[in-house]
Amino acid sequence: MKKIVISLVVSLIVLTSFSQERYFTRSGKISFYSSTPLENIEAINKNAVSVFDKSTGQIEVSTLMKGFEFEKALMQEHFNENYIESDKYPKAVFKGKINDLSTIDFTKSGKYNTTVSGKLSLHGETRDVTAPITFSVNQGNISATAEFKVLPPDFKISIPDLVREKIAKEIKINVAAGYELMKN
Amino acid sequence: MKNFLIGVLALFSITSVSAQELDLLKGIDSTPQKEYVTNAFKSSRVINGHSMEMIGAGVLDFRILHRFGEVNQGIYDMFGLDQASMRMGFDYGISKHLTAGIGRSTFKKEFDGFIKYRLMQQSKGKGSFPLSIVLVAGATLNTLKSPDSFKIEFKSRAAYYYQAIIGRKFNSRLTLQVTPTFLHRNFVATGDENEIYSLGMGGRFKISKRIAFVCDYFLNLNGFPKDVFENPLSVGIDIETGGHVFQLHFSNTAGMNERAFITETTGKWGEGEVRFGFNLSRVFTVKKRA
Numbered sequence: 001m002k003k004i005v006i007s008l009v010v011s012l013i014v015l016t017s018f019s020q021e022r023y024f025t026r027s028g029k030i031s032f033y034s035s036t037p038l039e040n041i042e043a044i045n046k047n048a049v050s051v052f053d054k055s056t057g058q059i060e061v062s063t064l065m066k067g068f069e070f071e072k073a074l075m076q077e078h079f080n081e082n083y084i085e086s087d088k089y090p091k092a093v094f095k096g097k098i099n100d101l102s103t104i105d106f107t108k109s110g111k112y113n114t115t116v117s118g119k120l121s122l123h124g125e126t127r128d129v130t131a132p133i134t135f136s137v138n139q140g141n142i143s144a145t146a147e148f149k150v151l152p153p154d155f156k157i158s159i160p161d162l163v164r165e166k167i168a169k170e171i172k173i174n175v176a177a178g179y180e181l182m183k184n
Numbered sequence: 185m186k187n188f189l190i191g192v193l194a195l196f197s198i199t200s201v202s203a204q205e206l207d208l209l210k211g212i213d214s215t216p217q218k219e220y221v222t223n224a225f226k227s228s229r230v231i232n233g234h235s236m237e238m239i240g241a242g243v244l245d246f247r248i249l250h251r252f253g254e255v256n257q258g259i260y261d262m263f264g265l266d267q268a269s270m271r272m273g274f275d276y277g278i279s280k281h282l283t284a285g286i287g288r289s290t291f292k293k294e295f296d297g298f299i300k301y302r303l304m305q306q307s308k309g310k311g312s313f314p315l316s317i318v319l320v321a322g323a324t325l326n327t328l329k330s331p332d333s334f335k336i337e338f339k340s341r342a343a344y345y346y347q348a349i350i351g352r353k354f355n356s357r358l359t360l361q362v363t364p365t366f367l368h369r370n371f372v373a374t375g376d377e378n379e380i381y382s383l384g385m386g387g388r389f390k391i392s393k394r395i396a397f398v399c400d401y402f403l404n405l406n407g408f409p410k411d412v413f414e415n416p417l418s419v420g421i422d423i424e425t426g427g428h429v430f431q432l433h434f435s436n437t438a439g440m441n442e443r444a445f446i447t448e449t450t451g452k453w454g455e456g457e458v459r460f461g462f463n464l465s466r467v468f469t470v471k472k473r474a
Contacts, residue, residue, distance in 0.1 A: 022208070051208035060208040066219065072469040073240025073277075074427060081223050082393045082424075087356045093209075160394075163426050 021055040023142055023179035030063055030175050034168035041075060041167065043068040050177045052144070054106055057098035059116060059144075061175060062091055083157050084123055092122035098133070109138050116146060125155040143178040221306040224316065224353040224361075227429045227465050228275060228283065228300075230386035231400035231418040232437065232445045236316045236351035236361050238302050239277040242471030247273045247287070248464045251438045256456030264459055271440035276470070281305070289440050296441040298322030306352060316361075318349040324443040340371035343443040347384070357390040365402070367446055377407040382446050388422070396422040398431065402446050416449040418461075431463035 028048030034041040048063040065086035070076040080086040096118015098104070104112040117130040131148035149170045152159060159167050225235040228245065239245050249271040253264030261267065273287025273296075281302040288295050304317040324343045330336045344367070351361025363384030372378050383403045390396040400418045420433020436451030436458050438444070451457035 049209060053208060058208055062209050071472050073243055074467055074469070077223055077240075078426075085393075095208075160425075166426075 022051060022053050022182040024051045024182045025049070025177045025179050028061060028063075028175065028177035030061075030068075030173065032068075032174070033172045035172075036166055036168050039166045041070070043070045043076070043079065045069070048175070048177070050179070051182070052142070052177075052179055054142075057101035059094075059096055059098060059118070061094040061177070063093075064090055065092060065122070066090065083152075083159070089123050092120070094118055094120045094129070096129070099130075104135055104137075106135075106137055106142065107140075111136050120150070123155045123157055127154050141178070143176070145177075146175045148173055218307050218309045218311050221308060221316070221353050224306070224351060224359040225388055225398075226396055226422040226424050227431060227463070229431070229463065230361070230388070230398055231420050231431060231433050231435065231463070232416060232440065233363055233384045233386055233400055233402065233442070234298075234300060234318070234320050234347065234349060235386060236302075236318050236349045236359075238281060238300070238318070239275055239283055239467065240469075241277050241279045242469060243277045244468045244470045245275040245277075245285075246466045246468065247271075247275065249273070249440045249461070250464075251435070251440065251459050251461040254451060254457045254459055255434075256458070269438050269440070287441065289444065291438060291440070291444060292326040293328050294324055294326040294441060294444065296322060296324040296443070314352060316349070316351050316353075318351075320347040320349065321345070322347075322442055324441050336371075343367065343369040345442045345446075347442075349384075351386075358387070360387040361385070363402075365442070365446065367442060369443065369447065380407040380447060381405040391421075394424045398422055398433070400435075404446065407447065412450065413447070414449045414452055416445045417453060427467050429463075429465040431465070433461055433463075434458050435461055 026049050027046060028050045029044060029046050030048045031042065031044040045063050045067040047067050048061055050059065050061040052059045065084045066080060068076070068079060070079065096116045098114055098116050100114040103114055112135040114133055114135070115130055116133040117128070119126050120129045129148055131146045133144055133146040136143045149172055151170055152167070225237040227235065228237050228239050229235055251269045253261055253267030255263045257264055269289070269291050271287050271289040273285055275283055275285035277283050283300045284298070286295070286297045298320055300318060300320045302316065302318045304313055304315065306316040307313050322345050326341045345365060347363050347365045349361055349363045351359060353359045363386065365382040365384055367380040367382065369378050382405060384401070385403070386400045388396045388398045398420050402416050404415050414436055416435065416437040416439070418433050418435035418437070420431055423430045423432070436453050437449035438459060439448050451459065
């Protein structure tokens with residue numbers, strides 16, 4: 001009986017420490033940028049949700065497409081109505097894993113460059129994405145930034161000929177998240 | 185007891201492991217939020233009448249409207265295209281919920297202006313409201329020269345209108361609205377009435393991402409001799425290309441402001457007294473978002 005109680009206590013401790021490995025944010029920033037000689041298009045979403053598991057290196061990001069804010073109201077309208085179709089596909093989700101978790105020492109302050117690979121789902125399509133990611137550890141606080149590029153046709157986002165010159169072939173995406181420890 | 189504890193333990197570890205493998209975001213990413221319904225119409229007008237759609241804050245909408253002659257005039261008049269009447273106007277989005285606009289029509293050399301305020305915006309999710317309610321107040325002023333025999337006073341040239349647009353975007357394709365309208369003309373011909381009550385009905389059905397079918401009708405409940413004047417009915421399509429919206433339509437009215445199309449429509453659909461027309465809307469972002 002004693003043994004069992006001990007093992008129960010131990011496993012509870014393990015479980016707790018397990019959950020302490022997880023970090024999250026509800027205010028992750030995702031911005032994207034399209035640059036052409038005719039027009040630059042930029043949008044930012046400041047309410048991305050992300051969870052990062054320090055022990056396994058799993059990282060997930062989810063965001064509502066309607067949360068992207070553009071400089072021009074019409075751009076935002078076209079983004080939601082014509083390109084992303086956010087009524088039909090309200091979210092973009094990334095689920096991936098850090099490739100070189102062992103190179104990051106979360107107990108030591110500093111910057112750690114590595115890569116993340118996973119699946120990005122948006123507009124009803126899922127594609128494999130690998131991106132450089134930088135972790136910053138500052139006195140136990142963890143934040144991460146990543147940058148990658150996507151091609152609209154990969155996600156079946158059609159761009160009419162009339163505006164093709166105004167939308168870049170490659171859309172640059174930046175993600176920044178300042179994580180908090182998840183408390184269960 | 186022992187078995188029970190082991191069972192509990194096993195259960196604990198299983199749930200924690202499986203939760204981790206399945207979905208990290210589970211439980212975190214499920215906050216239901218109130219979300220406003222946008223893009224009920226492509227344009228701030230259905231065709232002639234105001235739509236429940238507002239233009240963005242800091243956006244200037246330059247609108248050029250054309251109405252041609254009646255199509256039943258045949259090839260000699262190129263089915264009405266030889267005649268044209270126009271209205272040029274500017275609408276400005278003061279805020280997301282407030283728009284003001286001015287315009288001038290060639291018909292009766294009439295100026296018009298309006299203020300449009302969105303009282304309620306349709307939303308979904310938590311604490312949502314199923315309709316959009318938009319209030320419009322406007323005035324028109326004709327500036328035709330007085331005839332030689334007598335002078336038309338300033339106040340006799342004016343008319344006012346008040347509208348409440350109640351609309352709903354049912355899904356991404358279908359939007360319907362009704363527009364109870366009260367219109368007052370300071371000066372009318374004998375036998376006509378100064379005050380007109382009219383019920384506007386408008387709708388759109390999206391055919392593709394950039395093309396929509398639109399229909400706009402006003403049912404006049406009183407006023408003016410029915411054998412002369414008709415209720416305005418317009419049907420058309422909206423085509424959106426970048427910063428432009430083209431609205432191409434057929435209508436039995438030549439009027440391009442509320443006074444003109446509600447009270448001075450004479451064309452009969454049944455007799456081909458229908459005009460081709462278009463609205464061209466070009467938006468400029470005057471004030472960018474901070």
